[in-house]
Every structure is written in C-alpha cells, then in structure tokens.
Amino acid sequence: MIGKEMEIDSVRVESSLWVGNKRFKASLSEWYFSWTEIDKRNREKKTVSVPVSEVIGVKEGREEIQPRKKLEDSDLDFTLFYVKRNRRGNTRGTLWSLGRTQFCCPSRDVRDQWITQLRTALKTHSPSRPHRLLVFINPFGGKKRGKQIYHSLVSPLFELAGISCHVVVTERANQARDYILKKDLTGFEGVICVGGDGMFSELMHGVIGRTQQEAGVSEHNPTVMLQPCDLHIGIIPAGSTDCVCFATVGVNDPVTSALHIIIGDSQPLDVCSVHHKSTLVKYSVSMVGYGFYGDVLAESERHRWMGPLRYDYSGCMVFLCNRNYPGLVQYLPADSHVSSPRDNTRCLAGCRVCSESKERLFPHSDSSSSLYSTNLSQYSSGLEGEWVTIEGKFKCVSLTCMSSSCPRSPTGLSPSAHLADGTVDLILVRETNPLGFLTYLHRHTTTQDQFDLPFVEVHRVRAVRFFLQPGEEEEEEYEEETEIESSFERVLEDPDKLHTGDIANSQSKSTSQQCLAGQERETVKSPRRKKRNFVCGPCCTKPPSVSVWNCDGEILPHTEILCRVHGQLVRLFARGIEDSTGA
Numbered sequence: 001m002i003g004k005e006m007e008i009d010s011v012r013v014e015s016s017l018w019v020g021n022k023r024f025k026a027s028l029s030e031w032y033f034s035w036t037e038i039d040k041r042n043r044e045k046k047t048v049s050v051p052v053s054e055v056i057g058v059k060e061g062r063e064e065i066q067p068r069k070k071l072e073d074s075d076l077d078f079t080l081f082y083v084k085r086n087r088r089g090n091t092r093g094t095l096w097s098l099g100r101t102q103f104c105c106p107s108r109d110v111r112d113q114w115i116t117q118l119r120t121a122l123k124t125h126s127p128s129r130p131h132r133l134l135v136f137i138n139p140f141g142g143k144k145r146g147k148q149i150y151h152s153l154v155s156p157l158f159e160l161a162g163i164s165c166h167v168v169v170t171e172r173a174n175q176a177r178d179y180i181l182k183k184d185l186t187g188f189e190g191v192i193c194v195g196g197d198g199m200f201s202e203l204m205h206g207v208i209g210r211t212q213q214e215a216g217v218s219e220h221n222p223t224v225m226l227q228p229c230d231l232h233i234g235i236i237p238a239g240s241t242d243c244v245c246f247a248t249v250g251v252n253d254p255v256t257s258a259l260h261i262i263i264g265d266s267q268p269l270d271v272c273s274v275h276h277k278s279t280l281v282k283y284s285v286s287m288v289g290y291g292f293y294g295d296v297l298a299e300s301e302r303h304r305w306m307g308p309l310r311y312d313y314s315g316c317m318v319f320l321c322n323r324n325y326p327g328l329v330q331y332l333p334a335d336s337h338v339s340s341p342r343d344n345t346r347c348l349a350g351c352r353v354c355s356e357s358k359e360r361l362f363p364h365s366d367s368s369s370s371l372y373s374t375n376l377s378q379y380s381s382g383l384e385g386e387w388v389t390i391e392g393k394f395k396c397v398s399l400t401c402m403s404s405s406c407p408r409s410p411t412g413l414s415p416s417a418h419l420a421d422g423t424v425d426l427i428l429v430r431e432t433n434p435l436g437f438l439t440y441l442h443r444h445t446t447t448q449d450q451f452d453l454p455f456v457e458v459h460r461v462r463a464v465r466f467f468l469q470p471g472e473e474e475e476e477e478y479e480e481e482t483e484i485e486s487s488f489e490r491v492l493e494d495p496d497k498l499h500t501g502d503i504a505n506s507q508s509k510s511t512s513q514q515c516l517a518g519q520e521r522e523t524v525k526s527p528r529r530k531k532r533n534f535v536c537g538p539c540c541t542k543p544p545s546v547s548v549w550n551c552d553g554e555i556l557p558h559t560e561i562l563c564r565v566h567g568q569l570v571r572l573f574a575r576g577i578e579d580s581t582g583a
C-alpha cells in the first residue's frame, strides 16, 4: 500500500487515476488493465479494458508517437500504448492502430508503481513477444516506398515496444534468402520482410532451407517430412499484390502488421514444395498457377516500371489472347470429411479446422518441436494413395495453400481454403468462351461463387502432378516426341508407376487460336521452351500451347512439376483474419 493511494495484492493492483479532468478507478489483474470513470457522486460509469497481451508499451510522462512528441507533463504522468481496433474498411479483416491514454497519478510513487507493475505484467503474461528482429527492406518493391514505410510507420513502434532491430536494405534479389541461409542468426527471434510476396518468398526459402540444413533433412526428396520452422516471419506489406499479408491478417496495413509482430502473434502456414524430377524447384504459400496466371506474370515482368498496375495491364493483354493449354493433371485427394473447398466456411483467427489439423499433422508430437526431428521417417511420405487423373485443355490450373485473398480479390482464389490444415486447393478452369472466363475472373471480385460454373472444378488435395500433353511436336524433336508419347501413355495406363521425371520436357508446335485482339494467329513453331519460359514475347507472338508456372510471383523454369503440401511448416507473426463483420 502506498499511503492509501494504491492497493497492491497478489492478484490485483488498484488506484485512482485521472485522464484529463475526469477521475477513474484503474485496476490491473492478471490479464487486463481497466479503468472505470467515477462521477462526482462516486458512481461507476463506462469501463475501458485493455488485455495485457495487447499493451504495446508504457512511458513516463505524456508522449505521442507518430509523430513523436513530448508534451508538457509532470512527474505524476504516464502514458499507456496499446492495440486499438478500428472500424473496418471494405475488407473483412480488422485494422489496428496505436491506442494511447495519458494518466495522471495522485503521487510520483503511485506513478512509478503503475509503470513497474504494468511492465512486469507485460513480461510475465506475454512471453512470446520478440525482443530482437532481423529486418530486410526491399527498396524496389511495389511503389518503392519500403524504406519510408519502415522508418516512418514501423520503426517507432518497435522502439516503443523495446524491440531492437538489425536492418538490411537489400541491394540485389536473393540477398535476404542468402543472409538467412548463411549468417549467424543467434539472438534473433524473427525475420521481417518489408516488401511484397516475392520478398516474403525469399525469407521463407531462407528460413525453410536453414531449418532443414540444421536438421539434416533433404529438401529435394518430395516424400520426406520437412522439419517445421521455429523462426517466425513477419510481413510489413510494401509490395504489389501483398497476398500473403492480406490472407493472413485481413488487411494490408503496415501499422496493423507491426502491432501483430510486437505482441508476438503466431500463425502456422501450410507450404507447397514444387519439384521437378528429383529436384526441389521452389516453395509456395499462395499461388502456383499455370495458364492465365503464368502468362500474366510473364507479361507483367516486362512492364515492371508500371509498379503494381503492371498486373492489371498484363491481365487485360493476356485475357485478350484467349489461350487454352492442354495438359494432364493428377492429384491425391485430401480427407473430404474434414472440410471442403465448397463448404462456404472461412478460415478466421482461431480456426477450428486448422487447430484440429495439428493433431493429424504431428500425431506423435508434444508441443516441443525437437521431438519432430527424432523420428521423421516413421511418418507417411505424403504421396501415398490413389492418384486421380484429369486430362484436357485448361484456361488455368491453380493451386493455393490459402485463400490467396488480396486487394484485387477480397475473397481470393479459393475463399474457403485454410491457412494451416495441411491441404491445398486445386482449381481447374477448362477451355471456355471469353465471356465465361471473364465471368469466372469477375467473381473473384464479388461474393458470387466462382466455382459454380460448368467449366470450373475445385478439389482439396495433398499433392498434384502436371504433365504436358504429347503431340504436335516440332519435327526436329521427333525422337524426343516418341519418348514423350510413350511415357504419357504410361501415365494414363498406370499413373502410380510413373516417376514425374519420366516425361521429358517437350517442345510444342503451335496450333491456330483466335486472339480476341483481332487477327487469326499464324502457326508459329515454338523456340526451345527453356528459353521461352524467360523471354516471354508480347501477347500475340507467344507460342500458344505451353504456358509457364507462376509460383508466388516467380516464373518457374520447368513445366512438368510435382507439388506436395507440408502442413504448418512455417510460422508468421499473425493470427489469421479477425472478422470485423461479426459474421
């Protein structure tokens, strides 16, 4: 007891405090700091409660952050900073900002006690908060505002929360990935990217690669169970699509993301590994897309100078090209009793499907991750089961581990997909007329069901293989073609016996297709595909029967791939989408 001004016992701290000229009764219990207005007749009025887990910092005096300002104060004052939820914009997620209340205490002793008690509560009840972070800024991502966003909006918050940061402004692509793979990371409790999905992908590759190196696990073997990664990744959105941030937080807002990082939120994420023959090509968390999305990316790379608008421009160009691509898709279905891509549910913060999946994904683990490493080989290969085969001509073939919602598409590629259920959604859009495809695309921007169209199918799966169709090969490739045809036929006859790599990379001779931009295309013999993957010509000079894969915004150097999902492989400083609609 400090005079009679403050009561402290083992479960509660209480005293009178003033906010402006109003008197409040303030109390701190194990989980909440609350203050209740007391009117002139000593009646209790409105109460404000802040969970201790959402307190960002406590400062002596009267302070303002953003812009930083020291106000006139006395040694009776302290300022509390905490998470404040704002009304949502036009998205489902909740925008967070920094709430601030300045309190005046009856004496200096009481002020010092409040500061001590609040800081102790923070330490005791928020053990998962990071204290030291490694930050990578891509100065060229999105609208090239990464450095400004970090220094003006994010760094003051980290400082307030007592987080020390080592900041690397990248000078080349893959610098962040290589840093994480090779440098000493002792003392860092997380890595943060300031940039878009490409930058996030770099950090994720670094974190997964480093974790596998340390655990002695081969990333190339698609049947192996990868070691789950402890080092958390945070995303400060400053890119073009920012899909991973949007789909895991619900909004693309640097302050909201910084606050999730500060309070140490933790969201597991499924990751797809993409293999070609016996080599790992890439990991993906958002979209692995062939056909339309591959072409949009290839076209957009030539217009990077447009910034985020390059995707809209390229989207229109590619749509007008009106392409369809032959292929053979095989998939391993996921357990349909758990969930379905058409069950109309949404994966939100605290999702039941995702938390129940943990048990299924790591059946023999307790919460300590070291257990995972002891006996990984005893778990299933992830590629067992009966493969389902679908053959045809497709507008696009897309795979997504999460909804892949983004500002362009607030419900995403697969609105009912889950962030951490160990499954991926396979979406097949078959050849259709341009109006049909436009309807499909347009439904991504509304609440209408994009799967309720006769030429669209969606499957919840564990793994996918994609093969090119044989035929129409260039003459000089006849020997190769014979080989291709025979292995393709083998897939159809007995899919399980064939190793993905058995079908050699094929070359395709064009067929004639009608381009919506006008002219009937000439039959063009394709250049060698390897070259074409990287040098993608403008809309109507591109050979038409083979597309490229877009893997989280990067073009893959192979067309025939095997994708396999690894449930809850990485962890983000996020909590999933906090639904602000109350639905």
Ligand SMILES: CCCCCCCCCCCCC/C=C/[C@@H](O)[C@H](COP(=O)(O)O)NC(=O)CCCCC
Pocket: 196, 197, 198, 199, 239, 240, 241, 242, 243, 286, 287, 293, 296, 297, 311, 312, 315, 404, 406, 408, 409, 412, 413, 438, 441, 442, 444, 445, 550, 551, 552, 553, 554
């Ligand atoms: C008539 C209206 C058409 C609107 C179509 C909307 C379809 C949107 C689906 C978006 C899925 C996005 C999946 C995420 C992809 C990103 O990883 C990737 C790279 O992002 P970044 O590094 O931030 O640049 N972005 C893309 O591939 C862009 C796809 C745009 C498709 C129009």
Ligand SMILES: Nc1ncnc2c1ncn2[C@@H]1O[C@H](COP(=O)(O)OP(=O)(O)O)[C@@H](O)[C@H]1O
Pocket: 137, 138, 139, 140, 141, 142, 143, 170, 171, 172, 173, 174, 194, 195, 196, 197, 198, 199, 200, 202, 238, 239, 240, 241, 242, 553
């Ligand atoms: N300093 C740099 N110079 C050039 N490329 C970079 C640099 N830093 C990162 N990159 C690469 O830029 C790509 C795009 O970055 P990203 O931040 O995702 O922006 P955007 O969303 O606009 O595509 C990433 O794949 C990343 O590897």
Ligand SMILES: [Ca+2]
Pocket: 270, 400, 401, 402, 417, 418, 419, 420, 421, 422, 423, 424
């Ligand atoms: Ca998933």
